[in-house]
Amino acid sequence: MSYETWTKEALIERLRRLEQTQQKQHQHQHQQPEHEADTHQRKKRRGADFDFGRFPQRKVALKFSYFGWPYHGLARQGNALGSEDKRQIEEQYPTVEGELFRALAHCKLIESEATCGYSRCGRTDRGVSSFGQVVALYVRSSGKYLDEAADDGDTASGTVTQSVQNDGRRVLLPTADRELPYVSMLNKSLPPEIRVLAWSPVAEDFDARFSCRSRFYRYFFSEAGLDIAAMRDAAARYKGTHDFRNFCRLDPAKQISNFERTVLDVDITPVPPAVPFVGNGSRAEGRWWQLELRGTAFLWHQVRCMMAILFLVGQHLESPDIVDRLVDVATLTGKPEYEMASDAPLVLADCAFDEKDVSWIYVRDGSRDYGNMTVLDRTILREWGQISTKAVVAGALLQTLRSTPVPLKGEGLPDDQAAAAAAAADDDDAVVSWADCRERLMKTELPGGAFSLLGGGTVKHVRKYVPILNRKRAEPVDLRNKA
Numbered sequence: 001m002s003y004e005t006w007t008k009e010a011l012i013e014r015l016r017r018l019e020q021t022q023q024k025q026h027q028h029q030h031q032q033p034e035h036e037a038d039t040h041q042r043k044k045r046r047g048a049d050f051d052f053g054r055f056p057q058r059k060v061a062l063k064f065s066y067f068g069w070p071y072h073g074l075a076r077q078g079n080a081l082g083s084e085d086k087r088q089i090e091e092q093y094p095t096v097e098g099e100l101f102r103a104l105a106h107c108k109l110i111e112s113e114a115t116c117g118y119s120r121c122g123r124t125d126r127g128v129s130s131f132g133q134v135v136a137l138y139v140r141s142s143g144k145y146l147d148e149a150a151d152d153g154d155t156a157s158g159t160v161t162q163s164v165q166n167d168g169r170r171v172l173l174p175t176a177d178r179e180l181p182y183v184s185m186l187n188k189s190l191p192p193e194i195r196v197l198a199w200s201p202v203a204e205d206f207d208a209r210f211s212c213r214s215r216f217y218r219y220f221f222s223e224a225g226l227d228i229a230a231m232r233d234a235a236a237r238y239k240g241t242h243d244f245r246n247f248c249r250l251d252p253a254k255q256i257s258n259f260e261r262t263v264l265d266v267d268i269t270p271v272p273p274a275v276p277f278v279g280n281g282s283r284a285e286g287r288w289w290q291l292e293l294r295g296t297a298f299l300w301h302q303v304r305c306m307m308a309i310l311f312l313v314g315q316h317l318e319s320p321d322i323v324d325r326l327v328d329v330a331t332l333t334g335k336p337e338y339e340m341a342s343d344a345p346l347v348l349a350d351c352a353f354d355e356k357d358v359s360w361i362y363v364r365d366g367s368r369d370y371g372n373m374t375v376l377d378r379t380i381l382r383e384w385g386q387i388s389t390k391a392v393v394a395g396a397l398l399q400t401l402r403s404t405p406v407p408l409k410g411e412g413l414p415d416d417q418a419a420a421a422a423a424a425a426d427d428d429d430a431v432v433s434w435a436d437c438r439e440r441l442m443k444t445e446l447p448g449g450a451f452s453l454l455g456g457g458t459v460k461h462v463r464k465y466v467p468i469l470n471r472k473r474a475e476p477v478d479l480r481n482k483a
Helices: 008-031 034-048 084-092 096-106 182-189 228-236 302-314 322-327 371-402 415-425 434-442 477-482
Strands: 057-066 129-140 158-162 170-174 194-201 214-222 240-243 260-270 288-295 346-352 405-407 431-433 451-455 458-461
Touching: 057 182, 096 129, 096 182, 096 194, 182 194, 182 371, 194 371, 214 302, 228 260, 228 302, 288 302, 302 322, 302 346, 302 451, 371 434, 405 434, 431 434
Parallel strands: 129 346
Antiparallel strands: 057 129, 057 194, 158 170, 214 288, 214 346, 240 260, 260 288, 405 431, 451 458
């Protein structure tokens, strides 16, 4: 493996992982009884000799969730299981699909990436999470091949099928409650931030991308510094079919010429009370909202661009009709330069399919088996606990800072406050908390909109805000496609 192109941080992380693996192996060798070591070796040999030809395959859809923050997007970097170069890239830039395929291979559910007929519903970028991503592929089944001369036998326990994936041979596929426990099998091999939620048998012609009827996104943000009513006004203008070329990132290599997309529903709603500890509702910082956006399909970075414009409207840096101006591509032929909203608060919340196409199975038998749901709940709760603990610690530090006493000065305050501050400053003991001082400064500092909220705690500072329509614009799409 060549490390010449790796960054310093990536090399350090690689060394750390190798050291941890070596330490674990060393401890395991000293602690493992002889009979367990023999068992491990036998299992290892069985894995190497696994005969996929003995088992039929069935096509399934998998619904899974993931926190996108540790990963470089959903899509894997090529065939990471079959190529050393791709495996090296995957180690340096881990992806959600890379972890998923490693788990599928470890569980002996697929023989290779190239032959499993894989399709994904929605491609999410680096840092973006999902509550209901969907992929489809062929996996090993607990069913059996039927002899050509035999009749179908007892089909009450399954369905007889024939497919190219099984070389045209007749196969008895079991009912869902008799099939391999795909969800629990994969979750045992996946990292805790990626969880398979359910699976469904699907037809041979099912495609996770093209069979999807709509995709539902949610973007979470705090109310602090934002006019929610103005944002709602602007968001409502997204609904319908529009040309969204000014709300996306253009990839000239793909030569896209049709930028029309349909937004079925859009709204800005409070984060439900069922989500615990979202904050102190008595202050704007503690009131959380979510953009809820449902559409048939979306362009690259479209949702983050749409959210960026809503943030500008919410800060009164743009009026709600800026949306109307940006979708009028006949007048505005080139996309103005502006920064996208943060990736961290964006979630692909759901992918919708026709009921006849998928029937999600969360538990194998609701009357006796809730083990999968219990483990899922416990794992996600643990992830939430670790993340929320960091938030509480950071909040306590912020509270300590806001309580720090600082001298009260008159500079930078409105005239009426400056006079009172100057009089109070004659007293050596005239101090206020930093929270109080900051509140006063926020009313006068950074005039003209010298900072821009981008979500996820990201704030961009500028000397002077330049309206969107006055900014430098990219070349029209048709010219960029020809370049």
